[in-house]
Amino acid sequence: MGAVVSGLVAVAAAIPSLIRLFSRPPAPDPTHTEIVKTDKLVKETEEREESAGIAKQEADRLAKEADMNTQRAQEAQVALDAARAEAERFRREAGDERIAAERAAEVAKEEAKRREAEIREEARKAAEAVEREVLRREQLAEEENRRAEEARRLAEEAARVAMEEAQVALEAKADLERQLREGIQPIVMPTAAELEDAKRRIGYQEGLYHFAVAGVAGSGKSSLINALRGMRNGQAGAAATGITETTLTVARLPDPDPKHPFVWYDIPGAGTLKVEDWLYFHKQGLYVFDALVVLVDNRFTKTDIAILRNARLFKIPCYIVRSKADVHIRNIMRERGYESDDEEYDVEDREKLEEQARDFFVKETRHNVQQNLRDAVLPQQRVYVVSNSKMLSAIKGNAPLANSKKAKKFVDEYDFLLDVLRDADRRRGSGAAANQSSK
Numbered sequence: 001m002g003a004v005v006s007g008l009v010a011v012a013a014a015i016p017s018l019i020r021l022f023s024r025p026p027a028p029d030p031t032h033t034e035i036v037k038t039d040k041l042v043k044e045t046e047e048r049e050e051s052a053g054i055a056k057q058e059a060d061r062l063a064k065e066a067d068m069n070t071q072r073a074q075e076a077q078v079a080l081d082a083a084r085a086e087a088e089r090f091r092r093e094a095g096d097e098r099i100a101a102e103r104a105a106e107v108a109k110e111e112a113k114r115r116e117a118e119i120r121e122e123a124r125k126a127a128e129a130v131e132r133e134v135l136r137r138e139q140l141a142e143e144e145n146r147r148a149e150e151a152r153r154l155a156e157e158a159a160r161v162a163m164e165e166a167q168v169a170l171e172a173k174a175d176l177e178r179q180l181r182e183g184i185q186p187i188v189m190p191t192a193a194e195l196e197d198a199k200r201r202i203g204y205q206e207g208l209y210h211f212a213v214a215g216v217a218g219s220g221k222s223s224l225i226n227a228l229r230g231m232r233n234g235q236a237g238a239a240a241t242g243i244t245e246t247t248l249t250v251a252r253l254p255d256p257d258p259k260h261p262f263v264w265y266d267i268p269g270a271g272t273l274k275v276e277d278w279l280y281f282h283k284q285g286l287y288v289f290d291a292l293v294v295l296v297d298n299r300f301t302k303t304d305i306a307i308l309r310n311a312r313l314f315k316i317p318c319y320i321v322r323s324k325a326d327v328h329i330r331n332i333m334r335e336r337g338y339e340s341d342d343e344e345y346d347v348e349d350r351e352k353l354e355e356q357a358r359d360f361f362v363k364e365t366r367h368n369v370q371q372n373l374r375d376a377v378l379p380q381q382r383v384y385v386v387s388n389s390k391m392l393s394a395i396k397g398n399a400p401l402a403n404s405k406k407a408k409k410f411v412d413e414y415d416f417l418l419d420v421l422r423d424a425d426r427r428r429g430s431g432a433a434a435n436q437s438s439k
Contacts, residue, residue, distance in 0.1 A: 190282065190285075190287055194285075195288065197285075198285030198287070198288045199288050201285060202265060202285065202288065203252050203263075204288055205263075207261060208261045208262070208263050209261055209262050209290050209427075210263050210265065210288075210290045211228075211262065211290070211291050211292075211293060211420075212265045212284075212286055212289040212291075212292050213225055213264060213265065213266060213267060213293045213295065214269075214284070214293070214303075214307055215294060215296065216269050216297070216301055216303065216304075217268075217269030220323045220324050221266055221269070221295055222240060222251075223324075223388045224295065224323050224386075225239050225253055225266055226238045226388075227388045227391040227395060228264060228395060229253060229255055229395075230257075230392065230395045230396055231256065231392075237256065239251060239266050250265055250268065251265065251266040252265055253265065267286070280303045280306055280307070281306050281310040282310075286307065286310065286311070287314045289316060290316070290317075290427065291317045291318070292307060292317070292319070294307050294321065295322070296322060296369065297322075298364075298368050299372060300369075300372040300375075300376060305376045305378070308320075308373075312378070312379070317423050317427070318381075319384060319416065319420065320381060320382070320384065321384045321385075321386060322369075322383055322385045322386070324387070325358075325361065325387040325390075325411055326387040326389060326390070328361050329354065329357045329361050332357040332360060333354060333357045336353065336356075358408075358411065361385070362385050365383060366383055369383040384415065384416040385412050386416055387409075387411070390411070390413045391413045391416075391417075394410070394414055394417060395417070
């Protein structure tokens with residue numbers, strides 16, 4: 001394409017010279033000469049014209065070639081532009097690829113850094129895990145050593161305890177043989193299953209205070225329970241009473257007022273059951289009750305002694321009660337000659353005799369109980385002398401005026417109630433029992 005452009009430039013430079021050649025005026029010659037010159041000029045002119053035509057043709061050819069070359073140049077320029085555009089596109093794409101490559105390199109670098117950090121973190125964690133495992137094994141070893149030492153100590157302690165228990169067992173055996181020789185019966189401890197069964201049989205409920213009233217047959221347990229529940233014998237819902245023992249199974253008797261958390265249990269008398277006296281406490285499940293009331297006569301029976309001894313063993317509050325005080329007092333009055341239809345006795349004499357009989361009965365009862373406790377090798381405790389009718393009056397709140405004649409007929413009814421309620425309140429840790437004192 002550079003050769004074409006050079007040719008066009010040479011043609012363009014020759015055209016002015018040819019034009020000047022044809023425009024030059026002829027020089028003046030003589031005729032012949034002029035003719036010759038003229039012919040020559042004509043010839044030259046023709047030649048020049050021919051040359052000019054040739055030049056013109058050459059110029060046209062060159063012009064065509066120039067046009068063609070121009071067209072080719074334009075096409076070349078287009079191609080060049082296209083090539084440049086393509087090159088620019090390639091350059092841009094290459095730039096984009098470079099940027100992408102740089103970005104990919106950055107991402108790879110960041111990923112490498114991240115992975116390196118992860119590997120380092122994993123290595124650190126692995127090292128820490130190894131360290132922890134080593135420490136754990138060291139601790140386990142120390143713990144095993146400690147356990148081994150503790151096991152050795154426990155074994156030595158167990159051996160010592162076994163020797164002591166063996167000695168205690170020998171002493172217990174000897175003591176048991178001594179008790180059997182002396183007529184003291186052994187204590188039977190309930191199993192866990194027996195404990196749960198006994199609670200189920202009596203309907204034991206948490207939050208209530210369960211009293212068992214026990215004693216020999218015909219001792220007045222049912223009447224006392226009725227009085228303590230604020231009910232009279234024969235009243236609907238009261239415990240059955242009679243001349244003979246009417247309770248052959250444990251009777252559950254809740255307090256009539258649901259606000260009072262007390263349940264009373266009428267326990268069959270020992271004389272009505274084919275059970276050895278020393279097994280009575282165990283067979284009746286008395287070890288599940290919160291408190292026991294033992295009704296006694298002048299002398300303790302073997303059953304009374306077994307109840308008191310077992311209650312002490314199980315740390316159950318046990319109250320010794322001599323009930324039917326009014327009946328016994330009237331019997332003493334009759335023994336001393338008093339007859340209710342005897343007109344010789346006026347009111348004052350009768351009251352004086354009744355007071356004397358009461359004092360005698362209370363004194364003799366307390367003396368007999370203390371003696372019985374000593375004979376049974378049991379700790380001394382109070383005996384409550386009560387009358388069922390007076391107990392009912394106390395429960396219903398019919399308290400007589402202090403120092404009145406009626407007040408003197410009460411013995412231990414109020415003391416018994418206060419002691420029972422205070423113990424119940426203290427053992428249950430609530431003020432619920434105190435509410436009963438307002439009955």
